[in-house]
Amino acid sequence: MSEPLAQRLRPRALSEVCGQQHLLGEGCVFRKTIDSGRIPNMIFYGPSGVGKTTVARIIAENSGMRLHKLNGTSASTSDIKAVLAEIGTLNSANGLLLYLDEIQYLNKKQQQSLLECIEDGSVTLIASTTENPYFYIYNALLSRCTVFEFKALQPADIEQGICNALARLSAEEAGPIEMPQEACQYLADACGGDMRKALGCLEFAATAAVPGPEGNRLITLEMVKQVARRTAMRYDRAGDDHYDIVSAYQKSMRGSDPDAALHYLGRLLEAGDLVSACRRLMVCACEDVGLAYPQIMPIVKAAVDIANMVGLPEARIPLANAVVLVATSPKSNTAYMGINRAMADLKRGKSGPIPRQLQNKHFDGEDALVKGQNYKYPHDFPNRWVEQQYLPDALAGTVYYEYGENKNEQAAKAYWDKVKKK
Structure with missing residues (x-):
């Protein structure tokens, strides 16, 4: 079975990595530390397809240390013990480096088993996670590591990766593979900052491209649109993307921007998350409009009831009406602030x-x-x-x-x- 394009094209040096210049740029503390050869314990945090695993592998493979790779989705306690068993042996003369992908899937006991060896330096840990480490990784382990955030790639970064991939594919295949600028830009915009997703779509389109009379294959804009559908939006109901979208949704209504509020409502509904769209809408009506227009609360509740009764896709209609109403209504958070002050006094023990x-x-x-x-x-x-x-x-x-x-x-x-x- 052929190796996926994203795997074949993994950069082999930090200079080849697209994006993440806030970490990898010349003069950045992260880059200087890695170039010094002294590798600290690190946790890489960010969405999928942005280079966490790639950077971790480059660092690990160039460290000179005995390298072990584990994945939190499949690693067992015995796998971790097998790594730790090499401490003090000839194999670990230059040190042990454990690269642990998806660390959030390890349970508390498994994470705690790493504490002592990380503390005394007998094992260096590089871990990566797509979830917020401050929620999913135990504090004792976090306190022994430095967390670095990897950000979603910009379209320009994705476009550069696509150009690199086209060159690589052309060299590997029987003839050159061509892609117009507008198709490349569309794919770069449509993949939602995920290089792996962009390369997967590119490989799919390249496979379908038919060689022309001169042997070259053309990936058209229409082909890219067919394979890149529904890829532009990141969403995970249990992950950071979910909380970012619902936060932007309510803040846009609070900020009286109906256009932005409708955009984020659309993102929630496109992902099928009707529950969050309704819940945050009702919260915003009570918290941010409140007593400036108290009649809005039963109005929004009625719109939410209609949305839940008719379901998607028609639910978008009553919700859009309610979202625009909340966004354009006068705002008051006096009741919200009042209850917060009252509860703060209770938590401080002020009662009687x-x-x-x-x-x-x-x-x-x-x-x-x-x-x-x-x-x-x-x-x-x-x-x-x-x-x-x-x-x-x-x-x-x-x-x-x-x-x-x-x-x-x-x-x-x-x-x-x-x-x-x-």
Whole structure:
């Protein structure tokens, strides 16, 4: 079985790697450290297809140390023990380097088994992960390693990789393989910053290209569009891409940008994530529009109910209406900030007994200094209001809610200022 193009074209030196210049550029600390030959314990974090494994392999294979490669998806505890068993042997005279791909799949015990040998330097660890290491890797191991983030590749980086691949394919095949600039650009844009995905699509299109009269094969724009469909968007419901998209979705609505909000709604729906699209929409209506337009909450809830009833793809219609409404509505987070302040006080232990007049009991013990509940029923007073203490004594006078500047809250403020004669 032939080796995939992405595997055949792996760079053999850091200078051949496309992108990641924030790490690999001349003068960068990461590059200087690697070039010095002294390899520290490192964890590479970032999306798939951006060069994590490639860079790790280049470093490992040029380190001069005894190299072991394991993958977290298949490595067992006995595999790890077999690596550690070489510590102190002739094979490890120049040191042991363990390259561990997809480290997030190792359980806690397996990760902990590496701690002592990493601590004393008998094993150097280079690990890579597509998940946020601060969530998936245990703190004790994180504290012994330096985390480097690999970013999604830019279209220019992908385009360079495609050109390199075309040259390699042309040399390997019976005749040259040609690809117009617009097709190359389309593929570079469509792969979502994933070099592996771009090369996979390229290889597929190259296989389908029919040799012309002169023996050359042409990969057309139409061919690229057929193989690159639905590849432009990264999405993993359990990964960082999911949280980035839902974050951008709500922040766009909060920032009153309906165009961006619709874009991120589209990305969620394209991935089939109707649940997240509905949930963040309802949260935004309550958190960010709130009391500036309180009627929006049942409106958004109704739109979400319709979306869940009709399902995709029609769900996009009520949700689009609701998203635009939230994005273009006046904003107020006063209630949100108020509950946050109240809960922060509770977490700090600021509370106290409920005032006697509010308690649900109508008799007092013998030790009570003041007998009777003494609750004042607001409906018995003018304007249905009477001054009395509702907060516990320790919090008396504390203000959690502050009126917003929008029309609705200012109207309420004016009413209560008049009633309370402020």
